[in-house]
Amino acid sequence: MNQRIKPTESELEILQILWQEGTTSVKCVHEKVALKRDIGYTTTLKIMQIMTEKGFCTRVLEGKSHYYTALVKEEDIQNGFIDTIVNQVFQGSAMDLVIQTLGNYKASNTEISELKQFIELMEKNQK
Amino acid sequence: MNQRIKPTESELEILQILWQEGTTSVKCVHEKVALKRDIGYTTTLKIMQIMTEKGFCTRVLEGKSHYYTALVKEEDIQNGFIDTIVNQVFQGSAMDLVIQTLGNYKASNTEISELKQFIELMEKNQK
DNA sequence: CAATAAATACGAAGCCCTTCGTACAAATTT
DNA sequence: AAATTTGTACGAAGGGCTTCGTATTTATTG
Known part of the structure; x- marks a missing residue:
């Protein structure tokens, strides 16, 4: 895949x-x-x-x-690239990619709260 | 750069x-x-x-x-790839990359708490 | 000493991507 | 009607990456 x-x-x-x-x-x-x-x-x-x-x-x-x-969806293409980079560059660890991206990047307050909200959502969906 | x-x-x-x-x-x-x-x-x-x-x-x-x-550092190479993907695939939005990666990926509880911790750290450093 | 093994060096083929030049077709303008 | 404009089609060159075959060197082994 x-x-x-x-x-x-x-x-x-x-x-x-x-x-x-x-x-x-x-x-x-x-x-x-x-x-x-x-x-x-x-x-x-x-x-x-x-x-x-x-x-x-x-x-x-x-x-x-x-x-x-x-004919291709933007999201699908994006996911393909994420998949590739995670496997080829981050040894399969998506979380490493996330953390390193966050580390490189000055996020605004708004972005940080959006991110926190998203994480809460993840936690809820997980249970 | x-x-x-x-x-x-x-x-x-x-x-x-x-x-x-x-x-x-x-x-x-x-x-x-x-x-x-x-x-x-x-x-x-x-x-x-x-x-x-x-x-x-x-x-x-x-x-x-x-x-x-x-001779090259793993982190530098990783950052180069992040940079490229953010600009070419996510129209410059690092946060979009982060959120979409998180969305695709089933994170464990441990990973989620690590991530939250990291975000807190970001918030502190920002001030 | 001859044959084999273990390495490196080199070159060329094949494939893909980018880039254009040129050719061609149809419509519009002079 | 001839010339220009606006489009498409096609082919070929050039560059980069991968892949391997072959040559060469040096050491080891029979």
Whole structure:
């Protein structure tokens, strides 16, 4: 179960946009990617075509251009990455990942109380 | 700061062994890797040579064979991965990573109290 | 001494990902 | 009608990682 198909870094970048925008054109995706780094239009297009082959998204022809929609859920992809990092980097200990992340990160008061609330919920569900 | 040099999956596998064993020979590393998957001796050797070039480890000739030692700290590598996943997969929200990891994972009572303790510590340090 | 064993070194193949250049098609503009 | 624009499709180059085969060296063993 561990090794689901993981999107590459570029694919992830595009998935983030698809998750945010819903269904969109290559042009729209490309514009957003191009804001962050230098990249040719056909590069974005090609990656999106490959993503379609891999089943990360579908596309529909509407007029002249294609409109793409993500087929994978953000949460599932996130979980895949968590799984990988826990096993490959934290020797299987999810709690180590959690604690080290918390340790690196200055949490705000709001975040801390949210976290505490979440833990309480965990405790209740456990019983 | 974000994009430190990240070891590949194979390199990570070997780093785990070096971290655990301290200074060891290729033979020893290879035996441990070979327990988990099919791999030729020269493959392990090659990866360790490349890791040395990249600065992940050093080696010392002792008699006939080389003894390798990790040069990078486990914690630093872990943090690099956390950083990457937070930015690429969780849109920069470390707390989202934490909560989702906790949600996926059945924590024991012991782990939960450890976590709570850690959070208290965070709160104190924050003030 | 010859053969075997134990190591390292090196190079090349295969695969995947990224990146573009170029070609092609259809519509729009001049 | 010709030229430009807007899109898609495709192929190939380049780089990195993994993998192994082969060569080489040195020591050990028969």
